[in-house]
Amino acid sequence: MANILIVEDEQVIRSALKQLLEYNDYTVSEAGNFDEALEAIRSERLDLIITDVRLPGGEGTSLIEEAKDIPVLVMTSYASMRSAVNAMKRGAVDYLAKPFDHDEMLSAIESILIRQRQRSQLAHNGTGSAVSSEAVENDDTSTGGSPRASVKSFMYGDCEQMLKLFTLIEKVAPTDSTVLIQGESGTGKELAAKALHALSRRHDQTLISVNCAAIPETLIESELFGHEKGAFTGAASARRGLIEAADGGTLFLDEIGELPLEAQARLLRVLQEGEIRRVGSTQSRQVDVRLLAATHRNLKAMTRNNEFREDLFYRLNVMPLKIPPLRDRGDDILLLADKLLQKLLKRMDKPGISLTQAARQAIAAYDWPGNVRELENALERAIIVTEAPGITPDLLDIDFNDSQNSYLEVLATGSDMPKEIDTAKSSDLSLEDYFQHFVLENQDTMSETELAKKLGISRKNLWERRQRLSIPRPKKSG
Template identity: 45%
Template sequence: MSRTILVVDDEESILVSLRGALEDEGYEVAVARSGEEAVEGVDAADPDVVILDVWLPGMDGVETLQRLREKDPDLPVLMMSGHATIETAVKATKLGAYDFIEKPLNLDKLLLTIEHAVHARRLAEENRYWRERWGRTHELIGESRAIQELRDQIRVVGPTRASVLITGENGTGKELVARAVHRASRRKDGPFVEVNCAAIPEDLIESELFGHEKGAFTGAAARRRGKFDLADGGTLFLDEIGDMSLKTQAKILRVLQEMRFERVGGTKTHEVDVRIIAATNKALEAEIREGRFREDLFYRLNVVPIEVPPLRERVEDIPMLFRHFVREYCAEENREPVEVDEGVFEVLQGYPWPGNVRELKNVAERMVILCRSDRLTPDDVPPAVRGRTHEPRAGDLPEPGLGLRKARRLFEREYITRHLAAAGWNVPQAAEALGLDRSSLYKKLKELGIEVPSS
């Protein structure tokens, strides 16, 4: 792919020599002999990189740089001069110059700098594309009252500096809510850094969060920045905060209070400006009573609580969500769009969705994969979902005349399903909460026809 370089200089010899050298390297070259000409012609030239002389007649290079950056903040501009002062170089750098090159030009160095600048331009374009695509695909979907209230909460809390604690069952979309809060904040252009506290081994969590110095422990071959460092100026999302050890909780609390920390194995104090958003599927008040979570950390995190509703409490959103997942999967797999019969939604809306939105997405993907036509019908709905659509919904009592044995079976299934969902479908954890041993619970799951989602 051909790349275009705009060269801005009032010396004809420089324009001629640079044009020849750059065209020999495969670049297309546009030229301008003044800052005014560069600003007027930059849109037509659509350059990937600008090489700009500091000393120009009329509007000088620094002012031209400022005007070019106003038009396109991602445009890399290389400043060049034979007799610029350090003050000029510093000013140009602060205004966003990609690099500063001295005359007479070293061609090899110039070509390498241009190559790096072109790469930076491409990365900026890719980042913009993925930010836009992410904004379209990672959004809260639905028009139910529950989702509208959730959006209202995000809109209010987003612009503040307050810590946020997001609660809800597994699969409800707590990460999406965290990202939405970040997008609504004044830090939206800063980093959003996620840490899954449950997925990191206990002996590595401090290094992951705070970084480490070279030689801090076996395998620490080089200094490494932690998540707090990486999130500086943005948002740090601590997912599954309820699975963090008491020792790490104490360190997190100190950082939240002081916004300062030391890397593992280091003594230097690092200051950061980070907003904390935490999430959990556990009842932290119960964890506090059991001595597994610090009360002071809970109050520090729980400045603004946001609860994400389970899918069974917003069944009216299921058609919109399901269509979205079907379109998304078809686009990812480059296949023709698939139509959905209205009868499919009647079936889906009768299922309690213990795995929440995540389970619905998996079902949508499975149905599209297995569909042999261009239309999804109720027969395409997995049997495990179809088989539970005519049973009492969560919170309902069995119909009169159902019979004690069947009513008890329905109650047991609903009761166990709720405990499993609350435990994030962790069978041993649910067994402990139910007062059963693990083997007995597995036997019950088989007996009652309860399927544990694989993801």
């Protein structure tokens, strides 16, 4: 298993990251300052270095030259974004902004190590070999190599919608087409972007991710396009922007719907002409960047309100990818809950905890407006507070609305069924039994909208469950 060196002077961060990596079967070495890091680089066989930008005794970016062929992943805060750009210029393979989530870190590490193994395989084959980088990447059984990256290295799903999404990602990834990733918050849009980059021809180049909503409007153009010395107050020197830093690689603009109109016009020129102009400059510079964008907003509707440029929308919307919300993913919800639970239990060193049947029913019944992110947070919270081996619905702290309350009571507490159902049989009813009985008893007097509201689910979910349980809608008379 890969040996990873963590270079971080803050003990809490270093210990937490060490624990995360060891729980995911990596071998971990630690260094708390620049000198300790140098000693580890010179004395140990390392596969990856993860370092903070600022260290006691020296800059983390100075380790890049010392590391030579060892890939370096730089950690930085937003306040040190300029340092991240400089690190990429000096040869860092990627950077993550603090605070990062665990999936983001693990995904970045896996992607880096896959690329490193592929480069090692090419070197092993020699310069005269007919095996190209693309051939190794697409050959799952190359001798001495590693399985190529797949979408499922980054995202999970077995429902029809997700499988179709994975197929689209695999088809568009090898091209340089612009991709617009659409989906609600928490569905995994950034994971889709990382999968697109890892499966692309640019996989050994830089992937720079920018959250447009996290950068102040007054700084967004300077951050993206760079600026010249004296372009504005505080611009003491010229510097590259993030688009230039991504030259040759991939730029992922998350929440692109938050981009100001003036910055939209500049971005349009990048897509049309392949060039940028720094703030305060009269000269244009050519760039070769593959653009991925994501949003939870309706950009088409925003164009009608003059909140988003229509020409930019059509430039972005070459290949739209829509990530379904968790509530529409059927059995994926419980399968994903099990997968996330096991990952969290391993990370938090709390084996032996499981979901009770009532908790599983509550998870299946809830709409999850925060999607996968909300599900993971609910499970982590439940693991922290539980004092028993079984997680009960109340520990998930799910915020069911009023229309779902009676349904939740049935699922979570085992209380009496609504009066429409024979209470003598209620103790033997499962979630699907309850659904089937309720629908059959009330569909002649209630509309589909009323049935869905009473059950606390969407009309689409009602229709899908009808199909799965073979419950036909009643024929209208006349």
